[in-house]
Amino acid sequence: MDEKSEISKKLLPIMDTMELLSGRWKIIIMTTLYLGGRMRFNEIKRSIPRITGRVLSKDLKFLEQHDIVSRTVKDTSPITVEYELTEYGRTLDPVFKELTHWGIKHRKKIIGLG
């Protein structure tokens, strides 16, 4: 197998991962739940600067369909809906940690290049 197809083979897992996580807001929504634990829709929305309700609702639905986020409806009046990372979703914690760590270390450089 030549070197290029060797690389392509090694790329497949990360391509699947990026298929799932692509889009600017999904990783940020997951990191918010990683930091905040169980949260309501408006709590998530207030925590993420510049995200719209439409995008948050769409991405939460996607993450729910992919078993990364769970949605619990509580029988209060009015009813309340809470979101949190599933056990499967929490397996991404190391990725959130690395991204946050990199962001903290390189903020000056990133903002300088902005």
Add this chain to the structure above:
Amino acid sequence: MDEKSEISKKLLPIMDTMELLSGRWKIIIMTTLYLGGRMRFNEIKRSIPRITGRVLSKDLKFLEQHDIVSRTVKDTSPITVEYELTEYGRTLDPVFKELTHWGIKHRKKIIGLG
């Protein structure tokens, strides 16, 4: 400071990082260079299934402008252009490793949900 703004403050580094890395192909292009070292345009393109030349060219230019990838023109006939991660780009290696690791561990589940 209430809990929401505490979370927002912690989100800022990862929001900057995702501002830089957003889009499905950038992380995949960087991982290709992480795996393949110094590579020519067509070598990168052949390694990444389904990427178009237009997207590859646009993202390589973005990554070059953000000092994550370097571009070297070699005085051959015809001239050859090679790309590789800069030292700054290599600081993202831990992120690539975590994403690849997560992808390998969860491939069956991701593909099953596809």
